[in-house]
Amino acid sequence: MDIPQELRKLGLKATLPRLRVLQLFQETKSKHLSADDVYRLLHDEHIDMGLATVYRVLMQFADAGILIRRHFESVASVFELNEGGHHDHLICTNCGRMEEFLDAEIEQRQEAVAAERNFVLHEHSLSLYGFCGDCAASIKPTAARKLRRT
Amino acid sequence: MDIPQELRKLGLKATLPRLRVLQLFQETKSKHLSADDVYRLLHDEHIDMGLATVYRVLMQFADAGILIRRHFESVASVFELNEGGHHDHLICTNCGRMEEFLDAEIEQRQEAVAAERNFVLHEHSLSLYGFCGDCAASIKPTAARKLRRT
DNA sequence: ATAGGTGCAAAAGGTTTGCAATCAA
DNA sequence: TTGATTGCAAACCTTTTGCACCTAT
Numbered sequence: 001m002d003i004p005q006e007l008r009k010l011g012l013k014a015t016l017p018r019l020r021v022l023q024l025f026q027e028t029k030s031k032h033l034s035a036d037d038v039y040r041l042l043h044d045e046h047i048d049m050g051l052a053t054v055y056r057v058l059m060q061f062a063d064a065g066i067l068i069r070r071h072f073e074s075v076a077s078v079f080e081l082n083e084g085g086h087h088d089h090l091i092c093t094n095c096g097r098m099e100e101f102l103d104a105e106i107e108q109r110q111e112a113v114a115a116e117r118n119f120v121l122h123e124h125s126l127s128l129y130g131f132c133g134d135c136a137a138s139i140k141p142t143a144a145r146k147l148r149r150t
Numbered sequence: 151m152d153i154p155q156e157l158r159k160l161g162l163k164a165t166l167p168r169l170r171v172l173q174l175f176q177e178t179k180s181k182h183l184s185a186d187d188v189y190r191l192l193h194d195e196h197i198d199m200g201l202a203t204v205y206r207v208l209m210q211f212a213d214a215g216i217l218i219r220r221h222f223e224s225v226a227s228v229f230e231l232n233e234g235g236h237h238d239h240l241i242c243t244n245c246g247r248m249e250e251f252l253d254a255e256i257e258q259r260q261e262a263v264a265a266e267r268n269f270v271l272h273e274h275s276l277s278l279y280g281f282c283g284d285c286a287a288s289i290k291p292t293a294a295r296k297l298r299r300t
Numbered sequence: 301a302t303a304g305g306t307g308c309a310a311a312a313g314g315t316t317t318g319c320a321a322t323c324a325a
Numbered sequence: 326t327t328g329a330t331t332g333c334a335a336a337c338c339t340t341t342t343g344c345a346c347c348t349a350t
Contacts, residue, residue, distance in 0.1 A: 013324050013329060035315080050332045055315060057330095073221055073275070075340090076314060090269055099267055106259045110278055113251050118283035119240055125223070126276045128260055133268035163349050165305060185340080200307045205340060207305095225315090226339060305348075312341070322331070 010064045017049045021057050025067065025081045032070065032078040032098060072127060088126040094135035160214045167199045171207050175217065175231045182220065182228040182248060222277060238276040244285035 003022060004014035012018060024041055025033065033041070039054045058079050061067040067079045072091065087100040106126070114121040131139065153172060154164030162168060174191055175183065183191070189204045208229050211217040217229045222241065237250040256276070264271040281289065 008325090015324070015330065017331075036313095048332090051314095052316075052333075053331055059316095071221065071223055090264060090267055092269070093272065099269075101263050101267070103259050103263050106256050106263075109253050109256045109259075110276075113253050113256075114240060114278055114280060117240060117249055117251070118286075119242070119249075119278070119280045120286045121278055121280040122243065123280075124276070124278040126260075126274070128264055128269070128271055128274040130264060130269045130271040130273075136268075136270045158350090163304065165349070167306075186338095198307090201339095202308080202341075203306055209340095302348100302350095304350100306346080308344095308346105310341105310343085312339100314337100314339085316335105316337070318335085319333095320331105321333105322329100323327105324329080325327095 010066075012060060012064065017047075017053055018057050018060075020045075020047055020049070021054070022061070022066070025079070032080045034076040034078045036076065037078075071125070073129070088128075090128045090130075092132035092135055093129050094131050094139060097132045097134075099132075160216075162210060162214065167197075167203055168207050168210075170195075170197055170199070171204070172211070172216070175229070182230045184226040184228045186226065187228075221275070223279070238278075240278045240280075242282035242285055243279050244281050244289060247282045247285075249282075 003019060007014045007018060007022075020042060021038060024038060025031065035051065035054050035058055038058065039049065039051050042049050042054075058067060058069075062069045062079065065082055068082045069077050069079050070089075071077050072089070085102070087102045088106075090099045090101055091097070110124055111121060130136075153169060157164045157168060157172075170192060171188060174188060175181070185201065185204050185208055188208065189199065189201050192199050192204075208217060208219075212219045212229065215232055218232045219227050219229050220239075221227050222239070235252065237252045238256075240249045240251055241247070260274055261271060280286075
């Protein structure tokens with residue numbers, strides 16, 4: 001089925017702004033974009049969508065389950081395509097590289113911890129922060145100390 | 151050693167605002183307070199510390215390692231006393247109850263995941279969201295669906 | 301005495317909302 | 326046609342900053 005159809009099925013009109021935003025995420029799979037990133041990228045293509053509309057579209061897509069909204073330690077939240085499978089993130093605090101992972105044992109232990117405390121789990125967020133191999137190799141220990149951020 | 155001494159040792163003058171803020175966290179151990187919470191609580195005691203000062207003091211304490219700043223899914227970040235041991239959080243999205251936990255196996259697997267991908271880990275954040283026993287028992291499935299939030 | 305700390309007000313992000321104009325169905 | 330959607334500007338919320346005044350050491 002084509003994209004406009006899919007949108008309509010979700011009760012969303014297939015407007016140009018929506019198609020463009022969706023396209024942007026699909027072109028760059030598994031990319032994490034903030035509202036401002038999307039706004040900026042579209043302007044680079046001379047598509048003048050208002051920032052408010054970008055936010056509205058991203059939110060609608062997140063509500064519809066097309067996108068997932070993530071809150072990493074940075075101020076702005078980012079969105080990524082929802083490709084079905086849950087995953088967690090490993091983030092290089094120096095270069096920003098982001099890798100996704102899924103560890104069955106961690107998932108299992110999370111459920112166990114929740115069960116021990118009588119909680120019914122709905123979701124969770126796990127992010128590991130550090131230096132990727134490249135950055136760890138190229139950064140001096142003293143410099144690394146300076147770069148550490150909350 | 152007394153608190154003013156400890157502050158001076160960290161290079162911070164023992165001013166009234168600082169002592170009050172610290173006292174607030176110590177009175178209410180393992181409590182998570184946002185800058186606005188602190189501001190409001192102090193005003194309730196008729197201590198008119200400016201919000202800007204609250205932020206500055208919280209930040210200095212976080213830098214000094216007295217407090218830890220946390221970013222949960224809510225907009226505002228919260229601070230808690232740094233009592234030494236690392237821990238993760240289990241949060242009830244209905245009543246706000248928050249429990250701390252530490253699972254050796256999860257910690258270990260995180261290191262393993264990072265190592266597999268050649269990352270040097272600096273820190274991580276793991277938060278489990280769901281309903282605590284009380285809330286799960288008192289909330290109807292349909293109501294529960296409505297309450298689910300990103 | 302003086303470097304550091306404070307309050308206030310203003311500014312700076314990120315995000316949301318009100319409203320009149322516009323567009324997909 | 327008509328309700329949904331958009332752009333713009335203004336509002337909001339959290340956090341930061343500039344600056345003149347104040348205070349712990």
